[in-house]
Amino acid sequence: MNAYDDIKKGERGAWISIAAYLVLSAIKLVSGYSFHSSALIADGFNNVTDIIASSAILVGLKISRKPPDSDHAYGHFRAETVAVMVASFIMATVGIQVLIEAVRGLYKGKRVAPDPLSAGVALFSAAAMFVVYMYNRKLAKKINNQGLMAAAKDSLSDTFVSIGAAIGIFGAQFGLPWLDRVAAIGVGLLICKTAYDIFKDTTHRLTDGFDVQQLNDMRSSISRVEGVEAIKDVKARVHGSLVLVDVVIAVDPMLNVSESHEITDRIEENMANSHNILHVHVHVEPGERIENRDSPF
Template sequence: MGETENLKLGERGAWLSIIAYIILSSLKLIIGYFAGSEALTADGLNNSTDIIASIAVLIGLKISRRPPDHNHQYGHFRAETVAALLASFIMMAVGLHVLYDAFISAISPKDQSPDIIAAWTALFSSFVMFGVYKYNFKLAKNIKSHAMMAAAQDNKSDALVSIGAFIGIIGSQVGFAWIDTITAFIVGILICKTAWEIFKDSSLSLTDSFEGADLKDIEDLITETPGVVSLKDIKGRYHGSSPLIDVIIEVNPHISILDGHKIADLIEDKLKKEKDINYVHIHVEPDEKELNKQYTS
């Protein structure tokens, strides 16, 4: 399955997240308001930011499917990464707002506990979001999409946040009303944490970061390829969810150009089959040590 088809499949997961978040955020904000639960209201605000984040991911996936043009010769695959970066800013702003409201509530604490319906709403929401997480996690693994994997992890954190809200509301029911406020603090921190992680991953991708461990595995695979004398240089970066690898290998200087080309083809096939890397640029050079021996003999 090609990159474009994978991105199209990823849109299904984005739409599922959007629909789930619209329903759950509306439910939580309404019930949180009337039941007097700060934790459930904070959870609802969290889901409202997730709507925007999921829409941003959806738009990014759609733009990424556009074919290359004269301004984007490598395609538009980084659009999904830019969308995730913008979504992280929105999530961070809302997380800070939730923390501010919880701080104000701590200064002027309330004695009344929220209605028990708020707890069951939070528990129901956690089950729904865990189901969405399982679907998007499986989808992200199948299509190998970093953006969808980030969305799936966000779904999982939302399920955990709802469980935390449930625990906080139940605790307030047994005479500890302040637990609801403490839970709102925790929810705000989790929102900010998720926003920071998405921002960090997106920033690293946009600045051409690549995991050293991944490069080491690729390096071992190349050096073990028959005909490769040495690996002179290797670089990696991501273009959206697709890794791009630049390699310089040294081969026996006495082989033909055709044989050198065959070695490069063999490396490309191995990287595609074993690492699912479709974009590899290989520059073939003669072995310098062998050339020096020839010049000095």
């Protein structure tokens, strides 16, 4: 099944994220403590949470590849979404901890300006994370994988976090050592915001929420299919990396089963070509019958 092959490709992106975070978190934490940079230390802990979050996503992807069984007739695809939600909780917890430590640091009497080399480490990390973001974003769009897209967004957030850390470190060189602490607070806030955004998106998906504009686009596409007289209902929901669509249409009541089935085939083909949706359930109902259409009476 193509969906399972796509999920396996998504696992590759998760592994790349984990490898990048392992290297960068180690570099940032060692450099942060060595160069006395609170912002770089906070950024390092941010990447530690990313390791855990990416690992959770990887586990979710692996579980979602399990085939349907007696308890999961639709498969295990939603394990991916649950894993992303767990990752958001982990990120929020560490983000709050970073904020607490950074605020405490502001009230310490003596502050040491961080070594300028720590800013170079932050900028190098920003460049590396942007490359990871671009790779995972491209792959996530190609295979329509929401878990990998969440990982990509996290990588982009990390890029801005590292740039912010570098700005704080540079500012501290101009007699403002407290600016490094302020940058650490900014890092903590960005971690929490990313966690909230991911949580909000996964909650929407798990409660069968769906984008209204996308649903309207589907309705418009279906209405243009030859043989469809009316659309009585269109519903869609996200099932892991899949989109499941249920459609109720009205057709000419004089059509036989074979002719009605041809219309459903056209709808499925249209949804695949126009919206990249392969899982469509079409229910056909008879439309209003018009007697003797060609008769003047």
